[in-house]
Amino acid sequence: MFHRPTWIASLAVVLLVTFCGSPAARSATPGQLQLDPQQGPPGTSVTVTPTLKAPSECTATWPGSPSVAFKCGPDPNTGILQSVTLTVPQDAFPGADTITVCSPACGVELGSLQSAPFTVLAVVPDLVKPALGIDSAREVLKEAGLSLGNITGPSSDPAARITAQDPTPGAVVEPNSTVNVTVDVLQATVTVPNLQGLGIDRARGALKEKGLSLGNITGPSSDPAARIIAQDPAPGAVVEPNSTVNVTVDVPQTTVTVPNLQGLTQAQADALVRSAGLVLQVASGSGRVESQDPPAGSSVRTGTTVNVVLRAGQPVVFATVPDLRGKSLDQSRASAEAAGLVVQVSGSAQNGFVDRQNPAPGTRVPRGSTVTVSLQVAVPRSSTRVPPSAWGLVAVAALAAAAVATWLIRRSRTHSAKWAREHVRIAPQADAGRISIAQTSPTATRTFWLEPLADAGVQTLEELRR
Numbered sequence: 001m002f003h004r005p006t007w008i009a010s011l012a013v014v015l016l017v018t019f020c021g022s023p024a025a026r027s028a029t030p031g032q033l034q035l036d037p038q039q040g041p042p043g044t045s046v047t048v049t050p051t052l053k054a055p056s057e058c059t060a061t062w063p064g065s066p067s068v069a070f071k072c073g074p075d076p077n078t079g080i081l082q083s084v085t086l087t088v089p090q091d092a093f094p095g096a097d098t099i100t101v102c103s104p105a106c107g108v109e110l111g112s113l114q115s116a117p118f119t120v121l122a123v124v125p126d127l128v129k130p131a132l133g134i135d136s137a138r139e140v141l142k143e144a145g146l147s148l149g150n151i152t153g154p155s156s157d158p159a160a161r162i163t164a165q166d167p168t169p170g171a172v173v174e175p176n177s178t179v180n181v182t183v184d185v186l187q188a189t190v191t192v193p194n195l196q197g198l199g200i201d202r203a204r205g206a207l208k209e210k211g212l213s214l215g216n217i218t219g220p221s222s223d224p225a226a227r228i229i230a231q232d233p234a235p236g237a238v239v240e241p242n243s244t245v246n247v248t249v250d251v252p253q254t255t256v257t258v259p260n261l262q263g264l265t266q267a268q269a270d271a272l273v274r275s276a277g278l279v280l281q282v283a284s285g286s287g288r289v290e291s292q293d294p295p296a297g298s299s300v301r302t303g304t305t306v307n308v309v310l311r312a313g314q315p316v317v318f319a320t321v322p323d324l325r326g327k328s329l330d331q332s333r334a335s336a337e338a339a340g341l342v343v344q345v346s347g348s349a350q351n352g353f354v355d356r357q358n359p360a361p362g363t364r365v366p367r368g369s370t371v372t373v374s375l376q377v378a379v380p381r382s383s384t385r386v387p388p389s390a391w392g393l394v395a396v397a398a399l400a401a402a403a404v405a406t407w408l409i410r411r412s413r414t415h416s417a418k419w420a421r422e423h424v425r426i427a428p429q430a431d432a433g434r435i436s437i438a439q440t441s442p443t444a445t446r447t448f449w450l451e452p453l454a455d456a457g458v459q460t461l462e463e464l465r466r
Helices: 004-021 023-027 134-143 200-209 266-275 329-338 388-423 458-465
Strands: 033-036 045-050 056-061 068-074 084-087 095-103 112-120 147-152 160-166 178-185 213-218 227-232 244-250 255-257 279-284 288-293 299-301 305-311 318-320 342-346 353-358 364-366 370-376 424-429 434-439 447-450
Touching (some): 033 095, 045 095, 068 095, 200 244, 266 305
Antiparallel strands (some): 160 178, 227 244, 424 434
């Protein structure tokens, strides 16, 4: 027999597990939970409002997703029922599901529980763009919670592909709905390549690789510098094999950077503009440049007109002469123009590298001034330095020289030792505490003496006998 308190506690646990933890409890009190909307495709936002009489703490749960905690019941200030928003998971399969709200929390302690059904609608997939066959379309529809309906066309042909469908891709329909399709045996197609920026010959080759050909050409097609600026059909279009592609070509013009003319006289501005391949136009005024259009630093086509407004009393603007030595003529002009200066070549040489310049690098001069340079046909100074990649060869050459020197030294010592073995006789002489070495050649006339060492001359004798 159970005591009454123990029996009551056991009953409470059983009820808690039954109503807050089991699937059956989710529909135990239908209609008490308000959902808005009550159906929708994955990604739909659902407003969940439990109908409780007193404020409380609640948790709302979508099957298979983490619970969301929120305040539920009437708002203490307004009396309006409080709600929470859940989002239908993207992987939710079309069909009926149940949204559950527990107060204060499911599985924690006995409390109120409300649930309501929600229908996940299906989204019709695209069967036309990937040009699916019948079997593939059937599998795709099954994964979307749909099925294949009526088939119009040669469905028994294995090469048949879907060319139309109803409902259209992206339509939201009830779960298990059918999708009707039209199939046809498609002809081979080719995707038009992008020809823009190509020359005529390269475009013709690119089209040939795709089984296409070049059609009408609009523009200066005979100019080798002409490039395609437009095409019809457009890149990516799907056409039949052997189709033609019409193109429009033009000769791209070189662009230059507009120099800064601020503070220059009309003559200085004209010289600087002409050196950049542009044309100067004085809009009004006299004196020095106050403003210009296009502004300095703009990229424009060669031959563009630069309009300037002059005004008397404009202050002189100074610039620092850059170091042009060792640079080519084009590099020197670019550096000088960037500083607002003009390069003038002295002498007959028009190609090569700057050898001398006047004014010297670092000199402050009014902008628009001329820097005179002389050129020499030679390798620039920077190129006479040994490049990092050549240091390995230098190291190999040094090691080879050291090896030859070592071999020569050893050869000399070997020769000396050989001569000593053939021509020198070693004999002791006790009276002077020394060792006398007599030359043993037929004409020997000298005697050599060796100072005694701590090893009694053993090392010396060994060296001579080797």
